[in-house]
Amino acid sequence: MNRQEQALARLAERYPVMGALPRSAQQRLLETGHWARVPAGGLLFDDHQGCEGFPFVIEGSVRVVKSAPNGRELPLYRVAAGETCIISSSCLLGREPYNARGIAEADTVLMLLPKDEFDALLAEPAFRDFVFHLFADRIANLMQLVEEVAFHRLDQRLAALLLGKGRILHVTHQQLADELGSVREFVSRLLKGFAAQGLVKPSREQIEILDPAGLRRVASGSHDS
CATH class of the missing domain: 1.10.10.10 (Winged helix-like DNA-binding domain superfamily/Winged helix DNA-binding domain)
Known part of the structure; x- marks a missing residue:
């Protein structure tokens, strides 16, 4: 198994949708994706920062929070290995900067899919369904958070x-x-x-x-x- 096949297997283990993509799409993803290792406590993205791509978390976890000017933070959600970040998706689709902060909770390994390739992969039904299913799940969780804060x-x-x-x-x-x-x-x-x-x-x-x-x-x- 060569290096690219190993990378694909590692991705598909966490994100089964990879196995449903055409071989040509898999190849583009492997050629354009950027692998990174972020130490615990490292900042992955911040308020008002431009979104550079779509992250696939392979190891570790990311805490996504909304920060106030006085330093207080409201935790929004966590992105564990095999999950994805709805704010990154939203920023890419809307071509807007981040409106929250992402911090590595543990040593984290991820692959960042550049925004141009993210746009191209949305033409693949399996990947498009994956992204919009993510939106449905995360929005339900965020609505639960809003309900807890507002009514409890x-x-x-x-x-x-x-x-x-x-x-x-x-x-x-x-x-x-x-x-x-x-x-x-x-x-x-x-x-x-x-x-x-x-x-x-x-x-x-x-x-x-x-x-x-x-x-x-x-x-x-x-x-x-």
Whole structure:
């Protein structure tokens, strides 16, 4: 197996759509794609930066966030290996700069498909269906995020977040705040209240869940009734 065949096999393992493309399209993709390795914490793209191509994440993961002028961040979604970035797709289709920031959560390997080749591949039904299916999935997730931020109180969202991380969480208050799009002081205040109710036991960079049923009541809002 030569180098290009190895690259195609690696891509197809993460993105099965590659196997559905005509051989000529596969060849163009391999000839024009740029492979890159980004260390953990590295910036892949930033607000107002021009979009250079369509990323295929082979290893690692990317956190996509919206940043405010005061430094606060609202996490939008994560792009794991085998997934793709809807904001990159949107910027390429609309020929607009990025309106969010992408940060490598771990050492990340990706292949960047240049925008001209992205446009050409949209003529292939398999690739076009792949891109628009991505839009449908990500928009549904973003609508869920909007609903949570708009209609759920922070204590409910924090309780639900804690329940999704196991009995003992090795996490800081700042990390929880980042995931919730809030600030550390609010999260610390809520955790102190949860501790007073016997729901959790916070310690340095660790939170133990003591009463999962009680947290579920908080998450559902039924503790108010």
